[in-house]
Each structure stands twice: as structure tokens, then as C-alpha cells.
Amino acid sequence: MQLNDPLLTRRNFLKGSATIGTVGIMGGIPMLSSCTSQKKGKEKGEELQLPALLDQAPDGKVLKAGLIGCGGRGTGAAVDFLNAGPNLQITALGDVFQDKMDACREILKKQKNVEIPDENCFIGFDSYEKVIDSGVDVVLLCTPPHFRPAHVEAAVNARKHIFMEKPIAVDPTGVRKVLASMKRAESMRLNVISGTIRRSQKDYMETRRRVLNGEIGEITGAHIIRNGGALWFRSRRPEWSDMEYMLRNWVNFCWLSGDHIAEQFIHEIDVMNWYLDEYPVKATGWGGRQRRVTGDQYDFFSIEYLYESGMRTHCAARQIDGCSNGKVEQINCTQGYADAAGKLYDLKGNMIWEYPHPAENDMQSEWYVTNPFVQEHINLVTAIRTGSTINDGEDQANSTLVAIMGRIAAYTGKDVTREEIMNSDLYLGPKTYSMGKIEGIPETIPLAGIPHKE
Numbered sequence: 001m002q003l004n005d006p007l008l009t010r011r012n013f014l015k016g017s018a019t020i021g022t023v024g025i026m027g028g029i030p031m032l033s034s035c036t037s038q039k040k041g042k043e044k045g046e047e048l049q050l051p052a053l054l055d056q057a058p059d060g061k062v063l064k065a066g067l068i069g070c071g072g073r074g075t076g077a078a079v080d081f082l083n084a085g086p087n088l089q090i091t092a093l094g095d096v097f098q099d100k101m102d103a104c105r106e107i108l109k110k111q112k113n114v115e116i117p118d119e120n121c122f123i124g125f126d127s128y129e130k131v132i133d134s135g136v137d138v139v140l141l142c143t144p145p146h147f148r149p150a151h152v153e154a155a156v157n158a159r160k161h162i163f164m165e166k167p168i169a170v171d172p173t174g175v176r177k178v179l180a181s182m183k184r185a186e187s188m189r190l191n192v193i194s195g196t197i198r199r200s201q202k203d204y205m206e207t208r209r210r211v212l213n214g215e216i217g218e219i220t221g222a223h224i225i226r227n228g229g230a231l232w233f234r235s236r237r238p239e240w241s242d243m244e245y246m247l248r249n250w251v252n253f254c255w256l257s258g259d260h261i262a263e264q265f266i267h268e269i270d271v272m273n274w275y276l277d278e279y280p281v282k283a284t285g286w287g288g289r290q291r292r293v294t295g296d297q298y299d300f301f302s303i304e305y306l307y308e309s310g311m312r313t314h315c316a317a318r319q320i321d322g323c324s325n326g327k328v329e330q331i332n333c334t335q336g337y338a339d340a341a342g343k344l345y346d347l348k349g350n351m352i353w354e355y356p357h358p359a360e361n362d363m364q365s366e367w368y369v370t371n372p373f374v375q376e377h378i379n380l381v382t383a384i385r386t387g388s389t390i391n392d393g394e395d396q397a398n399s400t401l402v403a404i405m406g407r408i409a410a411y412t413g414k415d416v417t418r419e420e421i422m423n424s425d426l427y428l429g430p431k432t433y434s435m436g437k438i439e440g441i442p443e444t445i446p447l448a449g450i451p452h453k454e
Contacts, residue, residue, distance in 0.1 A: 068127065070101050092120040101121055196392075198270065222272045224315040264319075279402055287301040305402070
């Protein structure tokens with residue numbers, strides 16, 4: 001079915017489990033899967049244990065990585081990959097803009113003394129194919145999310161290990177393509193890690209372990225909030241075509257980013273999904289726009305998700321300067337509630353446990369939290385070098401789908417079911433790419449409902 005969805009700096013360390021698609025061994029340490037295996041363990045009456053996290057990937061043969069998408073986020077991912085362990089190289093770069101490529105090369109040279117030869121720097125919409133074919137072992141997929149499904153598919157077909165930034169798609173068509181690619185990746189024992197870092201962050205992992213072990217009873221719902229300032233934007237320049245303007249201003253166009261409910265708020269939605277280990281059957285939502293000056297997206301969303309059991313969760317996000325900011329990742333239980341970043345409370349609001357963060361420079365402490373943006377690459381490289389298989393792609397596809405459900409519910413003002421989304425043929429963006437005019441994607445803000453008449 002076709003739903004009525006109108007056009008539908010590397011991240012800072014977000015202070016608050018390695019997501020393992022199949023149970024494997026990392027550095028001789030048993031690693032639990034993100035949801036399924038842990039839930040099965042609990043059903044058997046087994047207490048969940050926190051898997052050990054290495055602070056550096058083990059040594060091994062040289063692993064070559066190619067970066068696709070050389071903006072701030074991609075450049076940061078390249079540096080994080082190089083920081084994950086020994087004998088790691090960035091050997092190829094791909095982007096559509098020469099200035100982004102040049103800036104990335106400069107940072108890699110300055111920060112890591114890495115020089116990428118001209119013959120391994122590829123410009124154009126087909127640059128991802130050239131990077132994949134350049135002899136790399138790993139690809140880092142960091143373009144605007146619209147392009148992720150096609151890039152993931154190409155990387156899997158070429159049997160490359162993958163780091164893919166979040167979200168993994170902007171529409172149901174893209175989500176289904178990634179899900180199919182993940183099945184193929186699993187059958188080929190390829191390793192896939194995505195950029196929603198909480199599952200690789202020790203304080204979040206330990207908090208979740210305690211909740212699933214029943215320390216505050218059974219989960220009954222969740223209250224998830226992320227309120228922050230507006231993201232950057234680019235005003236259109238006379239010399240820019242439609243395509244160049246939209247690409248340089250990508251975080252403000254739904255077809256490129258999925259709107260901020262998918263592009264940024266997916267971190268918090270993924271935490272909720274990680275705890276609940278189930279997905280909503282319906283979304284009811286609203287949102288709007290008051291302050292954005294470019295693009296076609298909303299400033300704020302508020303979504304209620306309904307689950308098959310009758311449980312409900314609430315998720316809300318806002319990007320407006322000059323407002324009260326804050327983040328809430330509250331998991332409600334029968335005997336208390338959790339702050340997923342590292343605290344447990346009883347029903348009266350008394351804190352009964354807090355993650356024992358060590359002193360900032362005490363890296364030897366068992367409770368030290370490695371920068372999760374590096375930790376996810378450590379987990380990826382460790383799996384490759386130890387013959388394990390990790391793959392959180394299906395989890396990320398489902399978290400992306402939950403975000404898309406909320407976005408469409410808010411854009412249209414109508415309840416949206418998971419079944420509708422899973423079967424929707426909605427596709428956002430042009431079918432072919434060139435630096436010219438884009439037909440059929442006006443810079444128009446979605447309006448829910450119909451006009452009120454006298």
C-alpha cells in the first residue's frame with residue numbers, strides 16, 4: 001500500500017552491548033546476543049551476565065577499510081576505526097563533493113598521519129562501488145541515510161564487513177532492502193555493526209542487565225525524551241543545483257535523513273527496543289514546525305506506541321534553540337524504574353543503584369566505559385580477527401522502522417500500524433542521481449489532517 005507521507009561534526013561522546021547477531025566468542029570471551037539469547041536465558045531462570053568488553057581489538061593481519069561519505073560523521077568514524085586496535089588502515093575514500101574529500105584527507109593526515117593516495121579517492125554517486133572494489137576488507141557507510149540500503153546491498157554482495165551509520169534507511173522500502181541484505185550477510189558470516197552506540201556502552205549494558213534480571217520487577221512501559229537545540233543548516237546558494245543544495249543541507253530533508261525522529265532520536269528509540277525486545281503494533285503521533293528555516297522536516301514529535309500486550313510507551317523529541325533541554329530514557333517496571341544511562345529507582349523515586357563510574361582517567365577500572373564510538377569498531381575488528389560473527393543490522397532495521405512509524409503518524413495525523421509500514425511501497429527521493437534539478441520533491445512542510453472550515 002502507499003501511505004500518505006509527504007516527502008517523507010562526528011558525534012560527541014554521548015554520556016550515557018556489543019550487539020551480537022549470533023552467539024560468538026570475542027577474544028576468548030563468550031558474548032551474549034543483544035536481545036534474543038539474553039531473554040531466553042532469563043526465561044530459563046539464568047541470571048544474565050555482563051559480557052567482557054575489550055578496550056582494544058587484538059592484533060592480527062592488516063585490515064583495510066574504505067570510507068563512503070567523507071563529511072564530519074564519516075571522518076569521525078574513520079578515526080574511530082583507526083583507534084580500535086593495531087594494524088588497521090583507511091585506504092580508500094568516496095564522496096560526491098571534492099571539498100568534503102579534501103577536508104577528510106586533511107584531518108586523517110593531521111590526526112592519524114594517514115595519507116590516502118589520489119588514485120584511491122573517488123568522486124561521484126558511483127564512488128561507493130569504486131571504494132568497495134578497491135581491495136578493502138571493511139566498508140564504513142556514512143553517507144546521508146537515504147543511500148544506505150543500496151550501499152549495504154552492494155557491500156554484502158561484495159562480501160565486505162560493514163560499519164553502517166544510523167539510521168539504516170528513510171522509508172519502508174529501504175528497511176526491507178536492508179533486512180534482506182542482513183539475511184545474506186548472516187549466511188555469509190559477515191560482520192555488521194551500526195552506529196547506535198548504546199548496545200556497545202558498558203554503563204548502558206550493565207543497567208539493562210540488572211533490569212532484565214528483575215531487580216526492579218517486570219517491565220511495564222517506557223518514557224523516552226530527547227530535547228535539544230536545532231541542528232545546523234545550509235541556505236541555498238545561487239550556484240547550487242537542487243541536488244547539491246539538498247545534499248549539502250541533508251539533515252533538513254526527509255528523503256535524505258528520515259527527519260530527526262529517525263536521524264537522531266533513533267538512539268533513544270533503539271534503547272527502548274533493546275529493553276523491551278518487542279516492537280509496537282501501532283503508533284499514534286503528532287508534531288509540527290515552528291522554527292526551522294530550510295527543508296521539509298518538523299521541529300518536534302510526540303509519539304505513543306501501542307504493543308500487542310496492551311503496553312504503551314511514550315517517545316518525544318524536539319530540536320529548537322532557546323528551550324529547556326534534556327534527555328530521559330526511563331524504563332518503567334513493577335517495582336521501580338530505570339534511567340538507562342546508569343541508575344535504578346524504587347517506586348517512590350529513591351535511587352537504589354548507580355553505575356560506579358571511576359575517575360575520568362582510571363582506565364584500569366573494571367567499570368571504565370570506553371568511548372562507545374570506538375568500542376563498536378573494537379567489537380567489529382575483534383569479531384573479524386577471532387572468527388566470530390556479529391550482526392546488529394536486523395535490530396537497527398527494526399529501530400528505524402519504529403521511528404518511521406512515528407514520523408508518518410505525526411505527518412499524517414493518523415494511526416499507523418506496523419503491518420501497514422511493513423507492507424508499504426513508500427519510497428522517498430529520486431530514483432536516479434545527478435547534480436541537477438530534482439522533480440517532485442518540493443521544500444514543503446507536511447500538514448496533518450485537513451483544513452478547518454467555517
